Structures are given as structure tokens and as C-alpha cells.
Amino acid sequence: MSKRPEGFKPVAYILFAAAMMTVMVLCICAGSVNIPVKDTFTAIWNTVFDLPMPEDIPWSIIILVRLPRVLCVALAGGALSLCGGAMQGLLRNPLADGYTLGVSSGAALGAVIAIAFGIYVPGFALAGTMAMAMLFAFLSLVFILSITYRLDCSLSTNTIILMGVIFTMFANSIMSLIVVFAGERIRSIMFWTMGSFAGSNYVNAIVVFAALLVFGTAILLYSRELNAFAIGEDNARHVGVNVRKVKLVVLISVSALISVCVSISGTVGFVGLVIPHMVRMLAGPNHKRLLPASLFSGAVFLMLADLLGRTMLKPLEIPIGVVTSFIGSVVFVYIFYSSRKAK
């Protein structure tokens, strides 16, 4: 009788964490200026324990620029992949993800509106932007899904992707309009449509971490229910899953996580599509493995994509969305092609 647990063993998590830390160190050391690993450790160590800093170490680059940036990138990468994995299970659609469904653009539109019309919470500038992003992300998700459902109640891949693309164009056009009129108050449209982690700080990192702790945990706790959804929503209902509750919690969590990421980095596309797909090929479709593995791989992937964007044409920086979209669209075509062929 097989008593093999469906999830990973603890040792696998240690390996994941080790791989993530290694990449993190690499990404802090490499860049427009390369810093030796030893100096990086010294800088972090001495800062944490409030020790005097040696003169020759570029302290501010490590502690004020790279470390917060890499943390933000890793957290956002993990969050976006987790969301992609959850959505692909919930909608039983391997091409679903915040970006392809138009949720990211919805969130970005919300954020842009908040900044342009000065909607903010006193004392915490980011909160108003994030709240609006969340609201718009959730509304766009509900809007897209309900329209798709009306057109085609099986929520088939084609219809849902088409709606997502159209919605993205729509949101982007309004966003461009607002950006043109709002002038200097808003970061360039490039930031919102292509994404960037330049200017990340510790507050951003803490916010994403907190969101991941709350909403990421909610999603992870529903692994089993997502398995049932991935087999079929009717089947999920028949085996006793509270379909409506799970759907609502997962959709809210996904919208919230995506919005928080979009608020700090703009829309970084295709991470949530590529990573869960690759993980599924390696670890299988069971969400007890798929979701945690996506979380870690997403962090690693986005850190490397950001590193590539920073270093490939240095000192010029390529927007991170360019890197991920380049890789992502190729994978997208591959998934689409192979899923068509399988039918």
C-alpha cells in the first residue's frame, strides 16, 4: 500500500531554499559593478550587527540598492508564479495567468488612476495605490470571467485568452491616456506596461512579503481543492468541495497578490505562465507540489531575468518585462501548439 505523501519532503524545501539563496547572492554581487561575494557578506553582516563598515566596500550599492531590489524581485517572482499556478488549476486552463487574463493591466490601471487623481492614505503613500490596484484587479477578473462565461460556459482556452488580450489593450489605452494628461506625477507608461524593479526599497519588499504571507498561505492551503478544480469544476463539486467558497478565496487572493506586485513593479508579464508550466512538466500537476515549487522557481526565474536585464547591455537597463515577455511568449506559443496538437 502506498503511503507516499503527495507533497514534498522537508529536504526538498531545504534544497529549494538553498538554490534560491545562491541565486540571490549571485544577483546582489553581479551588476553594472561586480562586487566580490566576500564583500557582500561583510556588508550585510556588518549592517545587521551595526559594525563599522570597511572603507573599500561599496556599502550603499549593496544595502540600499541591490539587496532591496533583489528581495522585491524574488518575492514578486514567487507571488506571480504562485498566482499563475493557482489560476491554471482553478480555471483548468494551462494558459491562464494574471497577465494573459488581463488582471495585471486592470491592477495597473487602478494604480495609475489612484496616483493621477491623488487617491492616497495619509502616512502610507503606497496604500491608496495598492487598494485601488486590488479593487481594479478583482473587478477586471470578475468582469473578464463573467463575460467569458456568458459567451462560452465551458470557459475554454480560446475565449478566455481572447477576452484577456482585448481587456489588456483596453486597460492599456486608458492608462496611456491618463499618463499623457497627468504629466510628471506618474511614472512613464513604460513602467506600467513593461515593469521595472529600479527604485525598489525595503518598504516595498515588506509589503509584498506580508501579502505573500497572508494570501499566498490562503492559496497554498487550498492545494487539494485546486487539484479537484484542475480535474473539473463539476467533479470538484461532486466530491464535496465548497466550490463557491474556494473560487472566491482563490480569486481574491490572486487579485490581491497580483495588485501588490503591480503596484511596486508595474506589469511583469508571463512569469505566472512560464514557471508553473515548467514545474508541472517536472513535478506533475498535483498542486501540493506544483504550488510550492512554483513559488521558489518563480523567485529564482525573476531574479535571473532581472539580472539579465541589468547586465546584458550595461550600463543600459532593459525593462524586466521585456526579458520575461521574450521568454514567455515563446513558451506560450509552445504550450498553445502542443495543447492543440494533443486534441
Place this chain on the structure above:
Amino acid sequence: MLEVKNLTVSFGSHTVVNNVSFSLGEKQWLMIVGPNGAGKSTIVNAISQGVPYRGSVYFSGKDLAGLKPSELARKVGVLSQRRFVSYSFTVEEVVRLGRYAYSSSIFSGRSDDDEAKIEEALEVTGMKPFRGKSVLTLSGGELQRTFLAQVFAQDPRLLILDEPMNHLDLVYQKQMLELIRRWVGENGRAVISVMHDLNHAWAYGTDALLLDKGRVVAWGKTADVLTNENLQSVYSMDVYDWMRSLLSRWSR
């Protein structure tokens, strides 16, 4: 066991099921028959709480509408015809989900009872050799048997089958029907199935419910329901005559 009273289902202004009442005792297999659009699937959908309805559905004295999803799943299991899988779950993972309704919380591990039920379900459906295989590689019949194993593992009191024989070849049809007949032979179990094939309904059903345009034409023991008179009024043709002429080919 099952008590359905004045069941009415409407989609907008269109009434699909109109004031249907029937009941079902243990060890009984009710065949719901009737032409396309008679409301057969809608009735079983309503019983499994998949569509809103008026009227009442009681099971062992409990109103099914008031149950939590997991409580409902312990009483009523469903095997439907439409099967389409997107991801390469293994047969065992699919069957294991049948035990979902019995896990009280996410932290509770697997009970020995769960394991035993899963093994038994894989065994009787003959899916044990396939347990580690991806469901994407299965044939239609194997896939249907996987979901049959899932619903067996779910161990419901009432099993609902919505045209379970569709797209299955003869061998699988026979296997499936025999398996379900054996399943319903135990105490405290009953089956309702939507059937197109009147021969299957005759051979395996203990009871039958004949429907036309959402209304009950006849309900009772199979032999009393599937009379030529009843069938003729529903199908507007001499069903007995046609069935006989089909079967006469085999007696040569």
C-alpha cells in the same frame, strides 16, 4: 431512502422539469428514460444540488438542500458523461480525491479507512495496474472507470449516473453495468441513472421513471413502466416492434 416531491426546475421562463415526484428504496436502481429534452439530466442535476429547483429532495429524512458540500458528497456521488481532462494527474490522484469529503481538516493525515476504500475501489474497477498512469494516456473506457473508482472511493449512499455508457464500447458497457449492479446489491445503497438505451434500462433497472417534456409519464417497477403503450405515447412509434425487429437479426 430518497424522496423527491414536486420537483420543478425552470431556466428563465422555460420550465424544464415540471412537478416531478418519486421515491427510491435501498438496493434499487432507478432508470430515468425518455426522449431528448425530457429533463432527465436536469432532474439528476437537481438531486445533486447542481441547479436551483423548487420542491424538495429528502434523503433518509434529511433535506439535501440544507447540507454542506462535504456532507452532501458523503450521501450522493455522481458519475457524469462529460469527461475532459487537461492535466496529467495519475489515476490514483483522481481516485484519492473521492475521499475529499471525509478529511475533516487539511492537517488530518490519511486514515487507514481512506486507504482501504481507495485500494478497494481500484481493485473492483480493475484500475489497480493503472494507478500510477497519467489520465491523459487512458482510453475513454479506462477514464470512465477511473472516475467510477473515484465515486466508489467516495462511498456514497446514492449513486447518480448521467448517461454513463456514452462513448463506451460494448465490453466496457457490460463491465460498467455489472460493476454497478454489484455495488447497489449492498445494504443502504441505491442508484439513479439517466439511460438512453432501453435495453439496458430493462436488463439492469429495478424501477423506471418515464419522462416527456419535463413531466412524469409513468413511474414504478420497470416492467410496469416500459409498456408498449407508455413508450408509444412518448416516442410516437412502436418501440416494441422496432426492438423485436432489431433483435430478430441475432436469432439466426
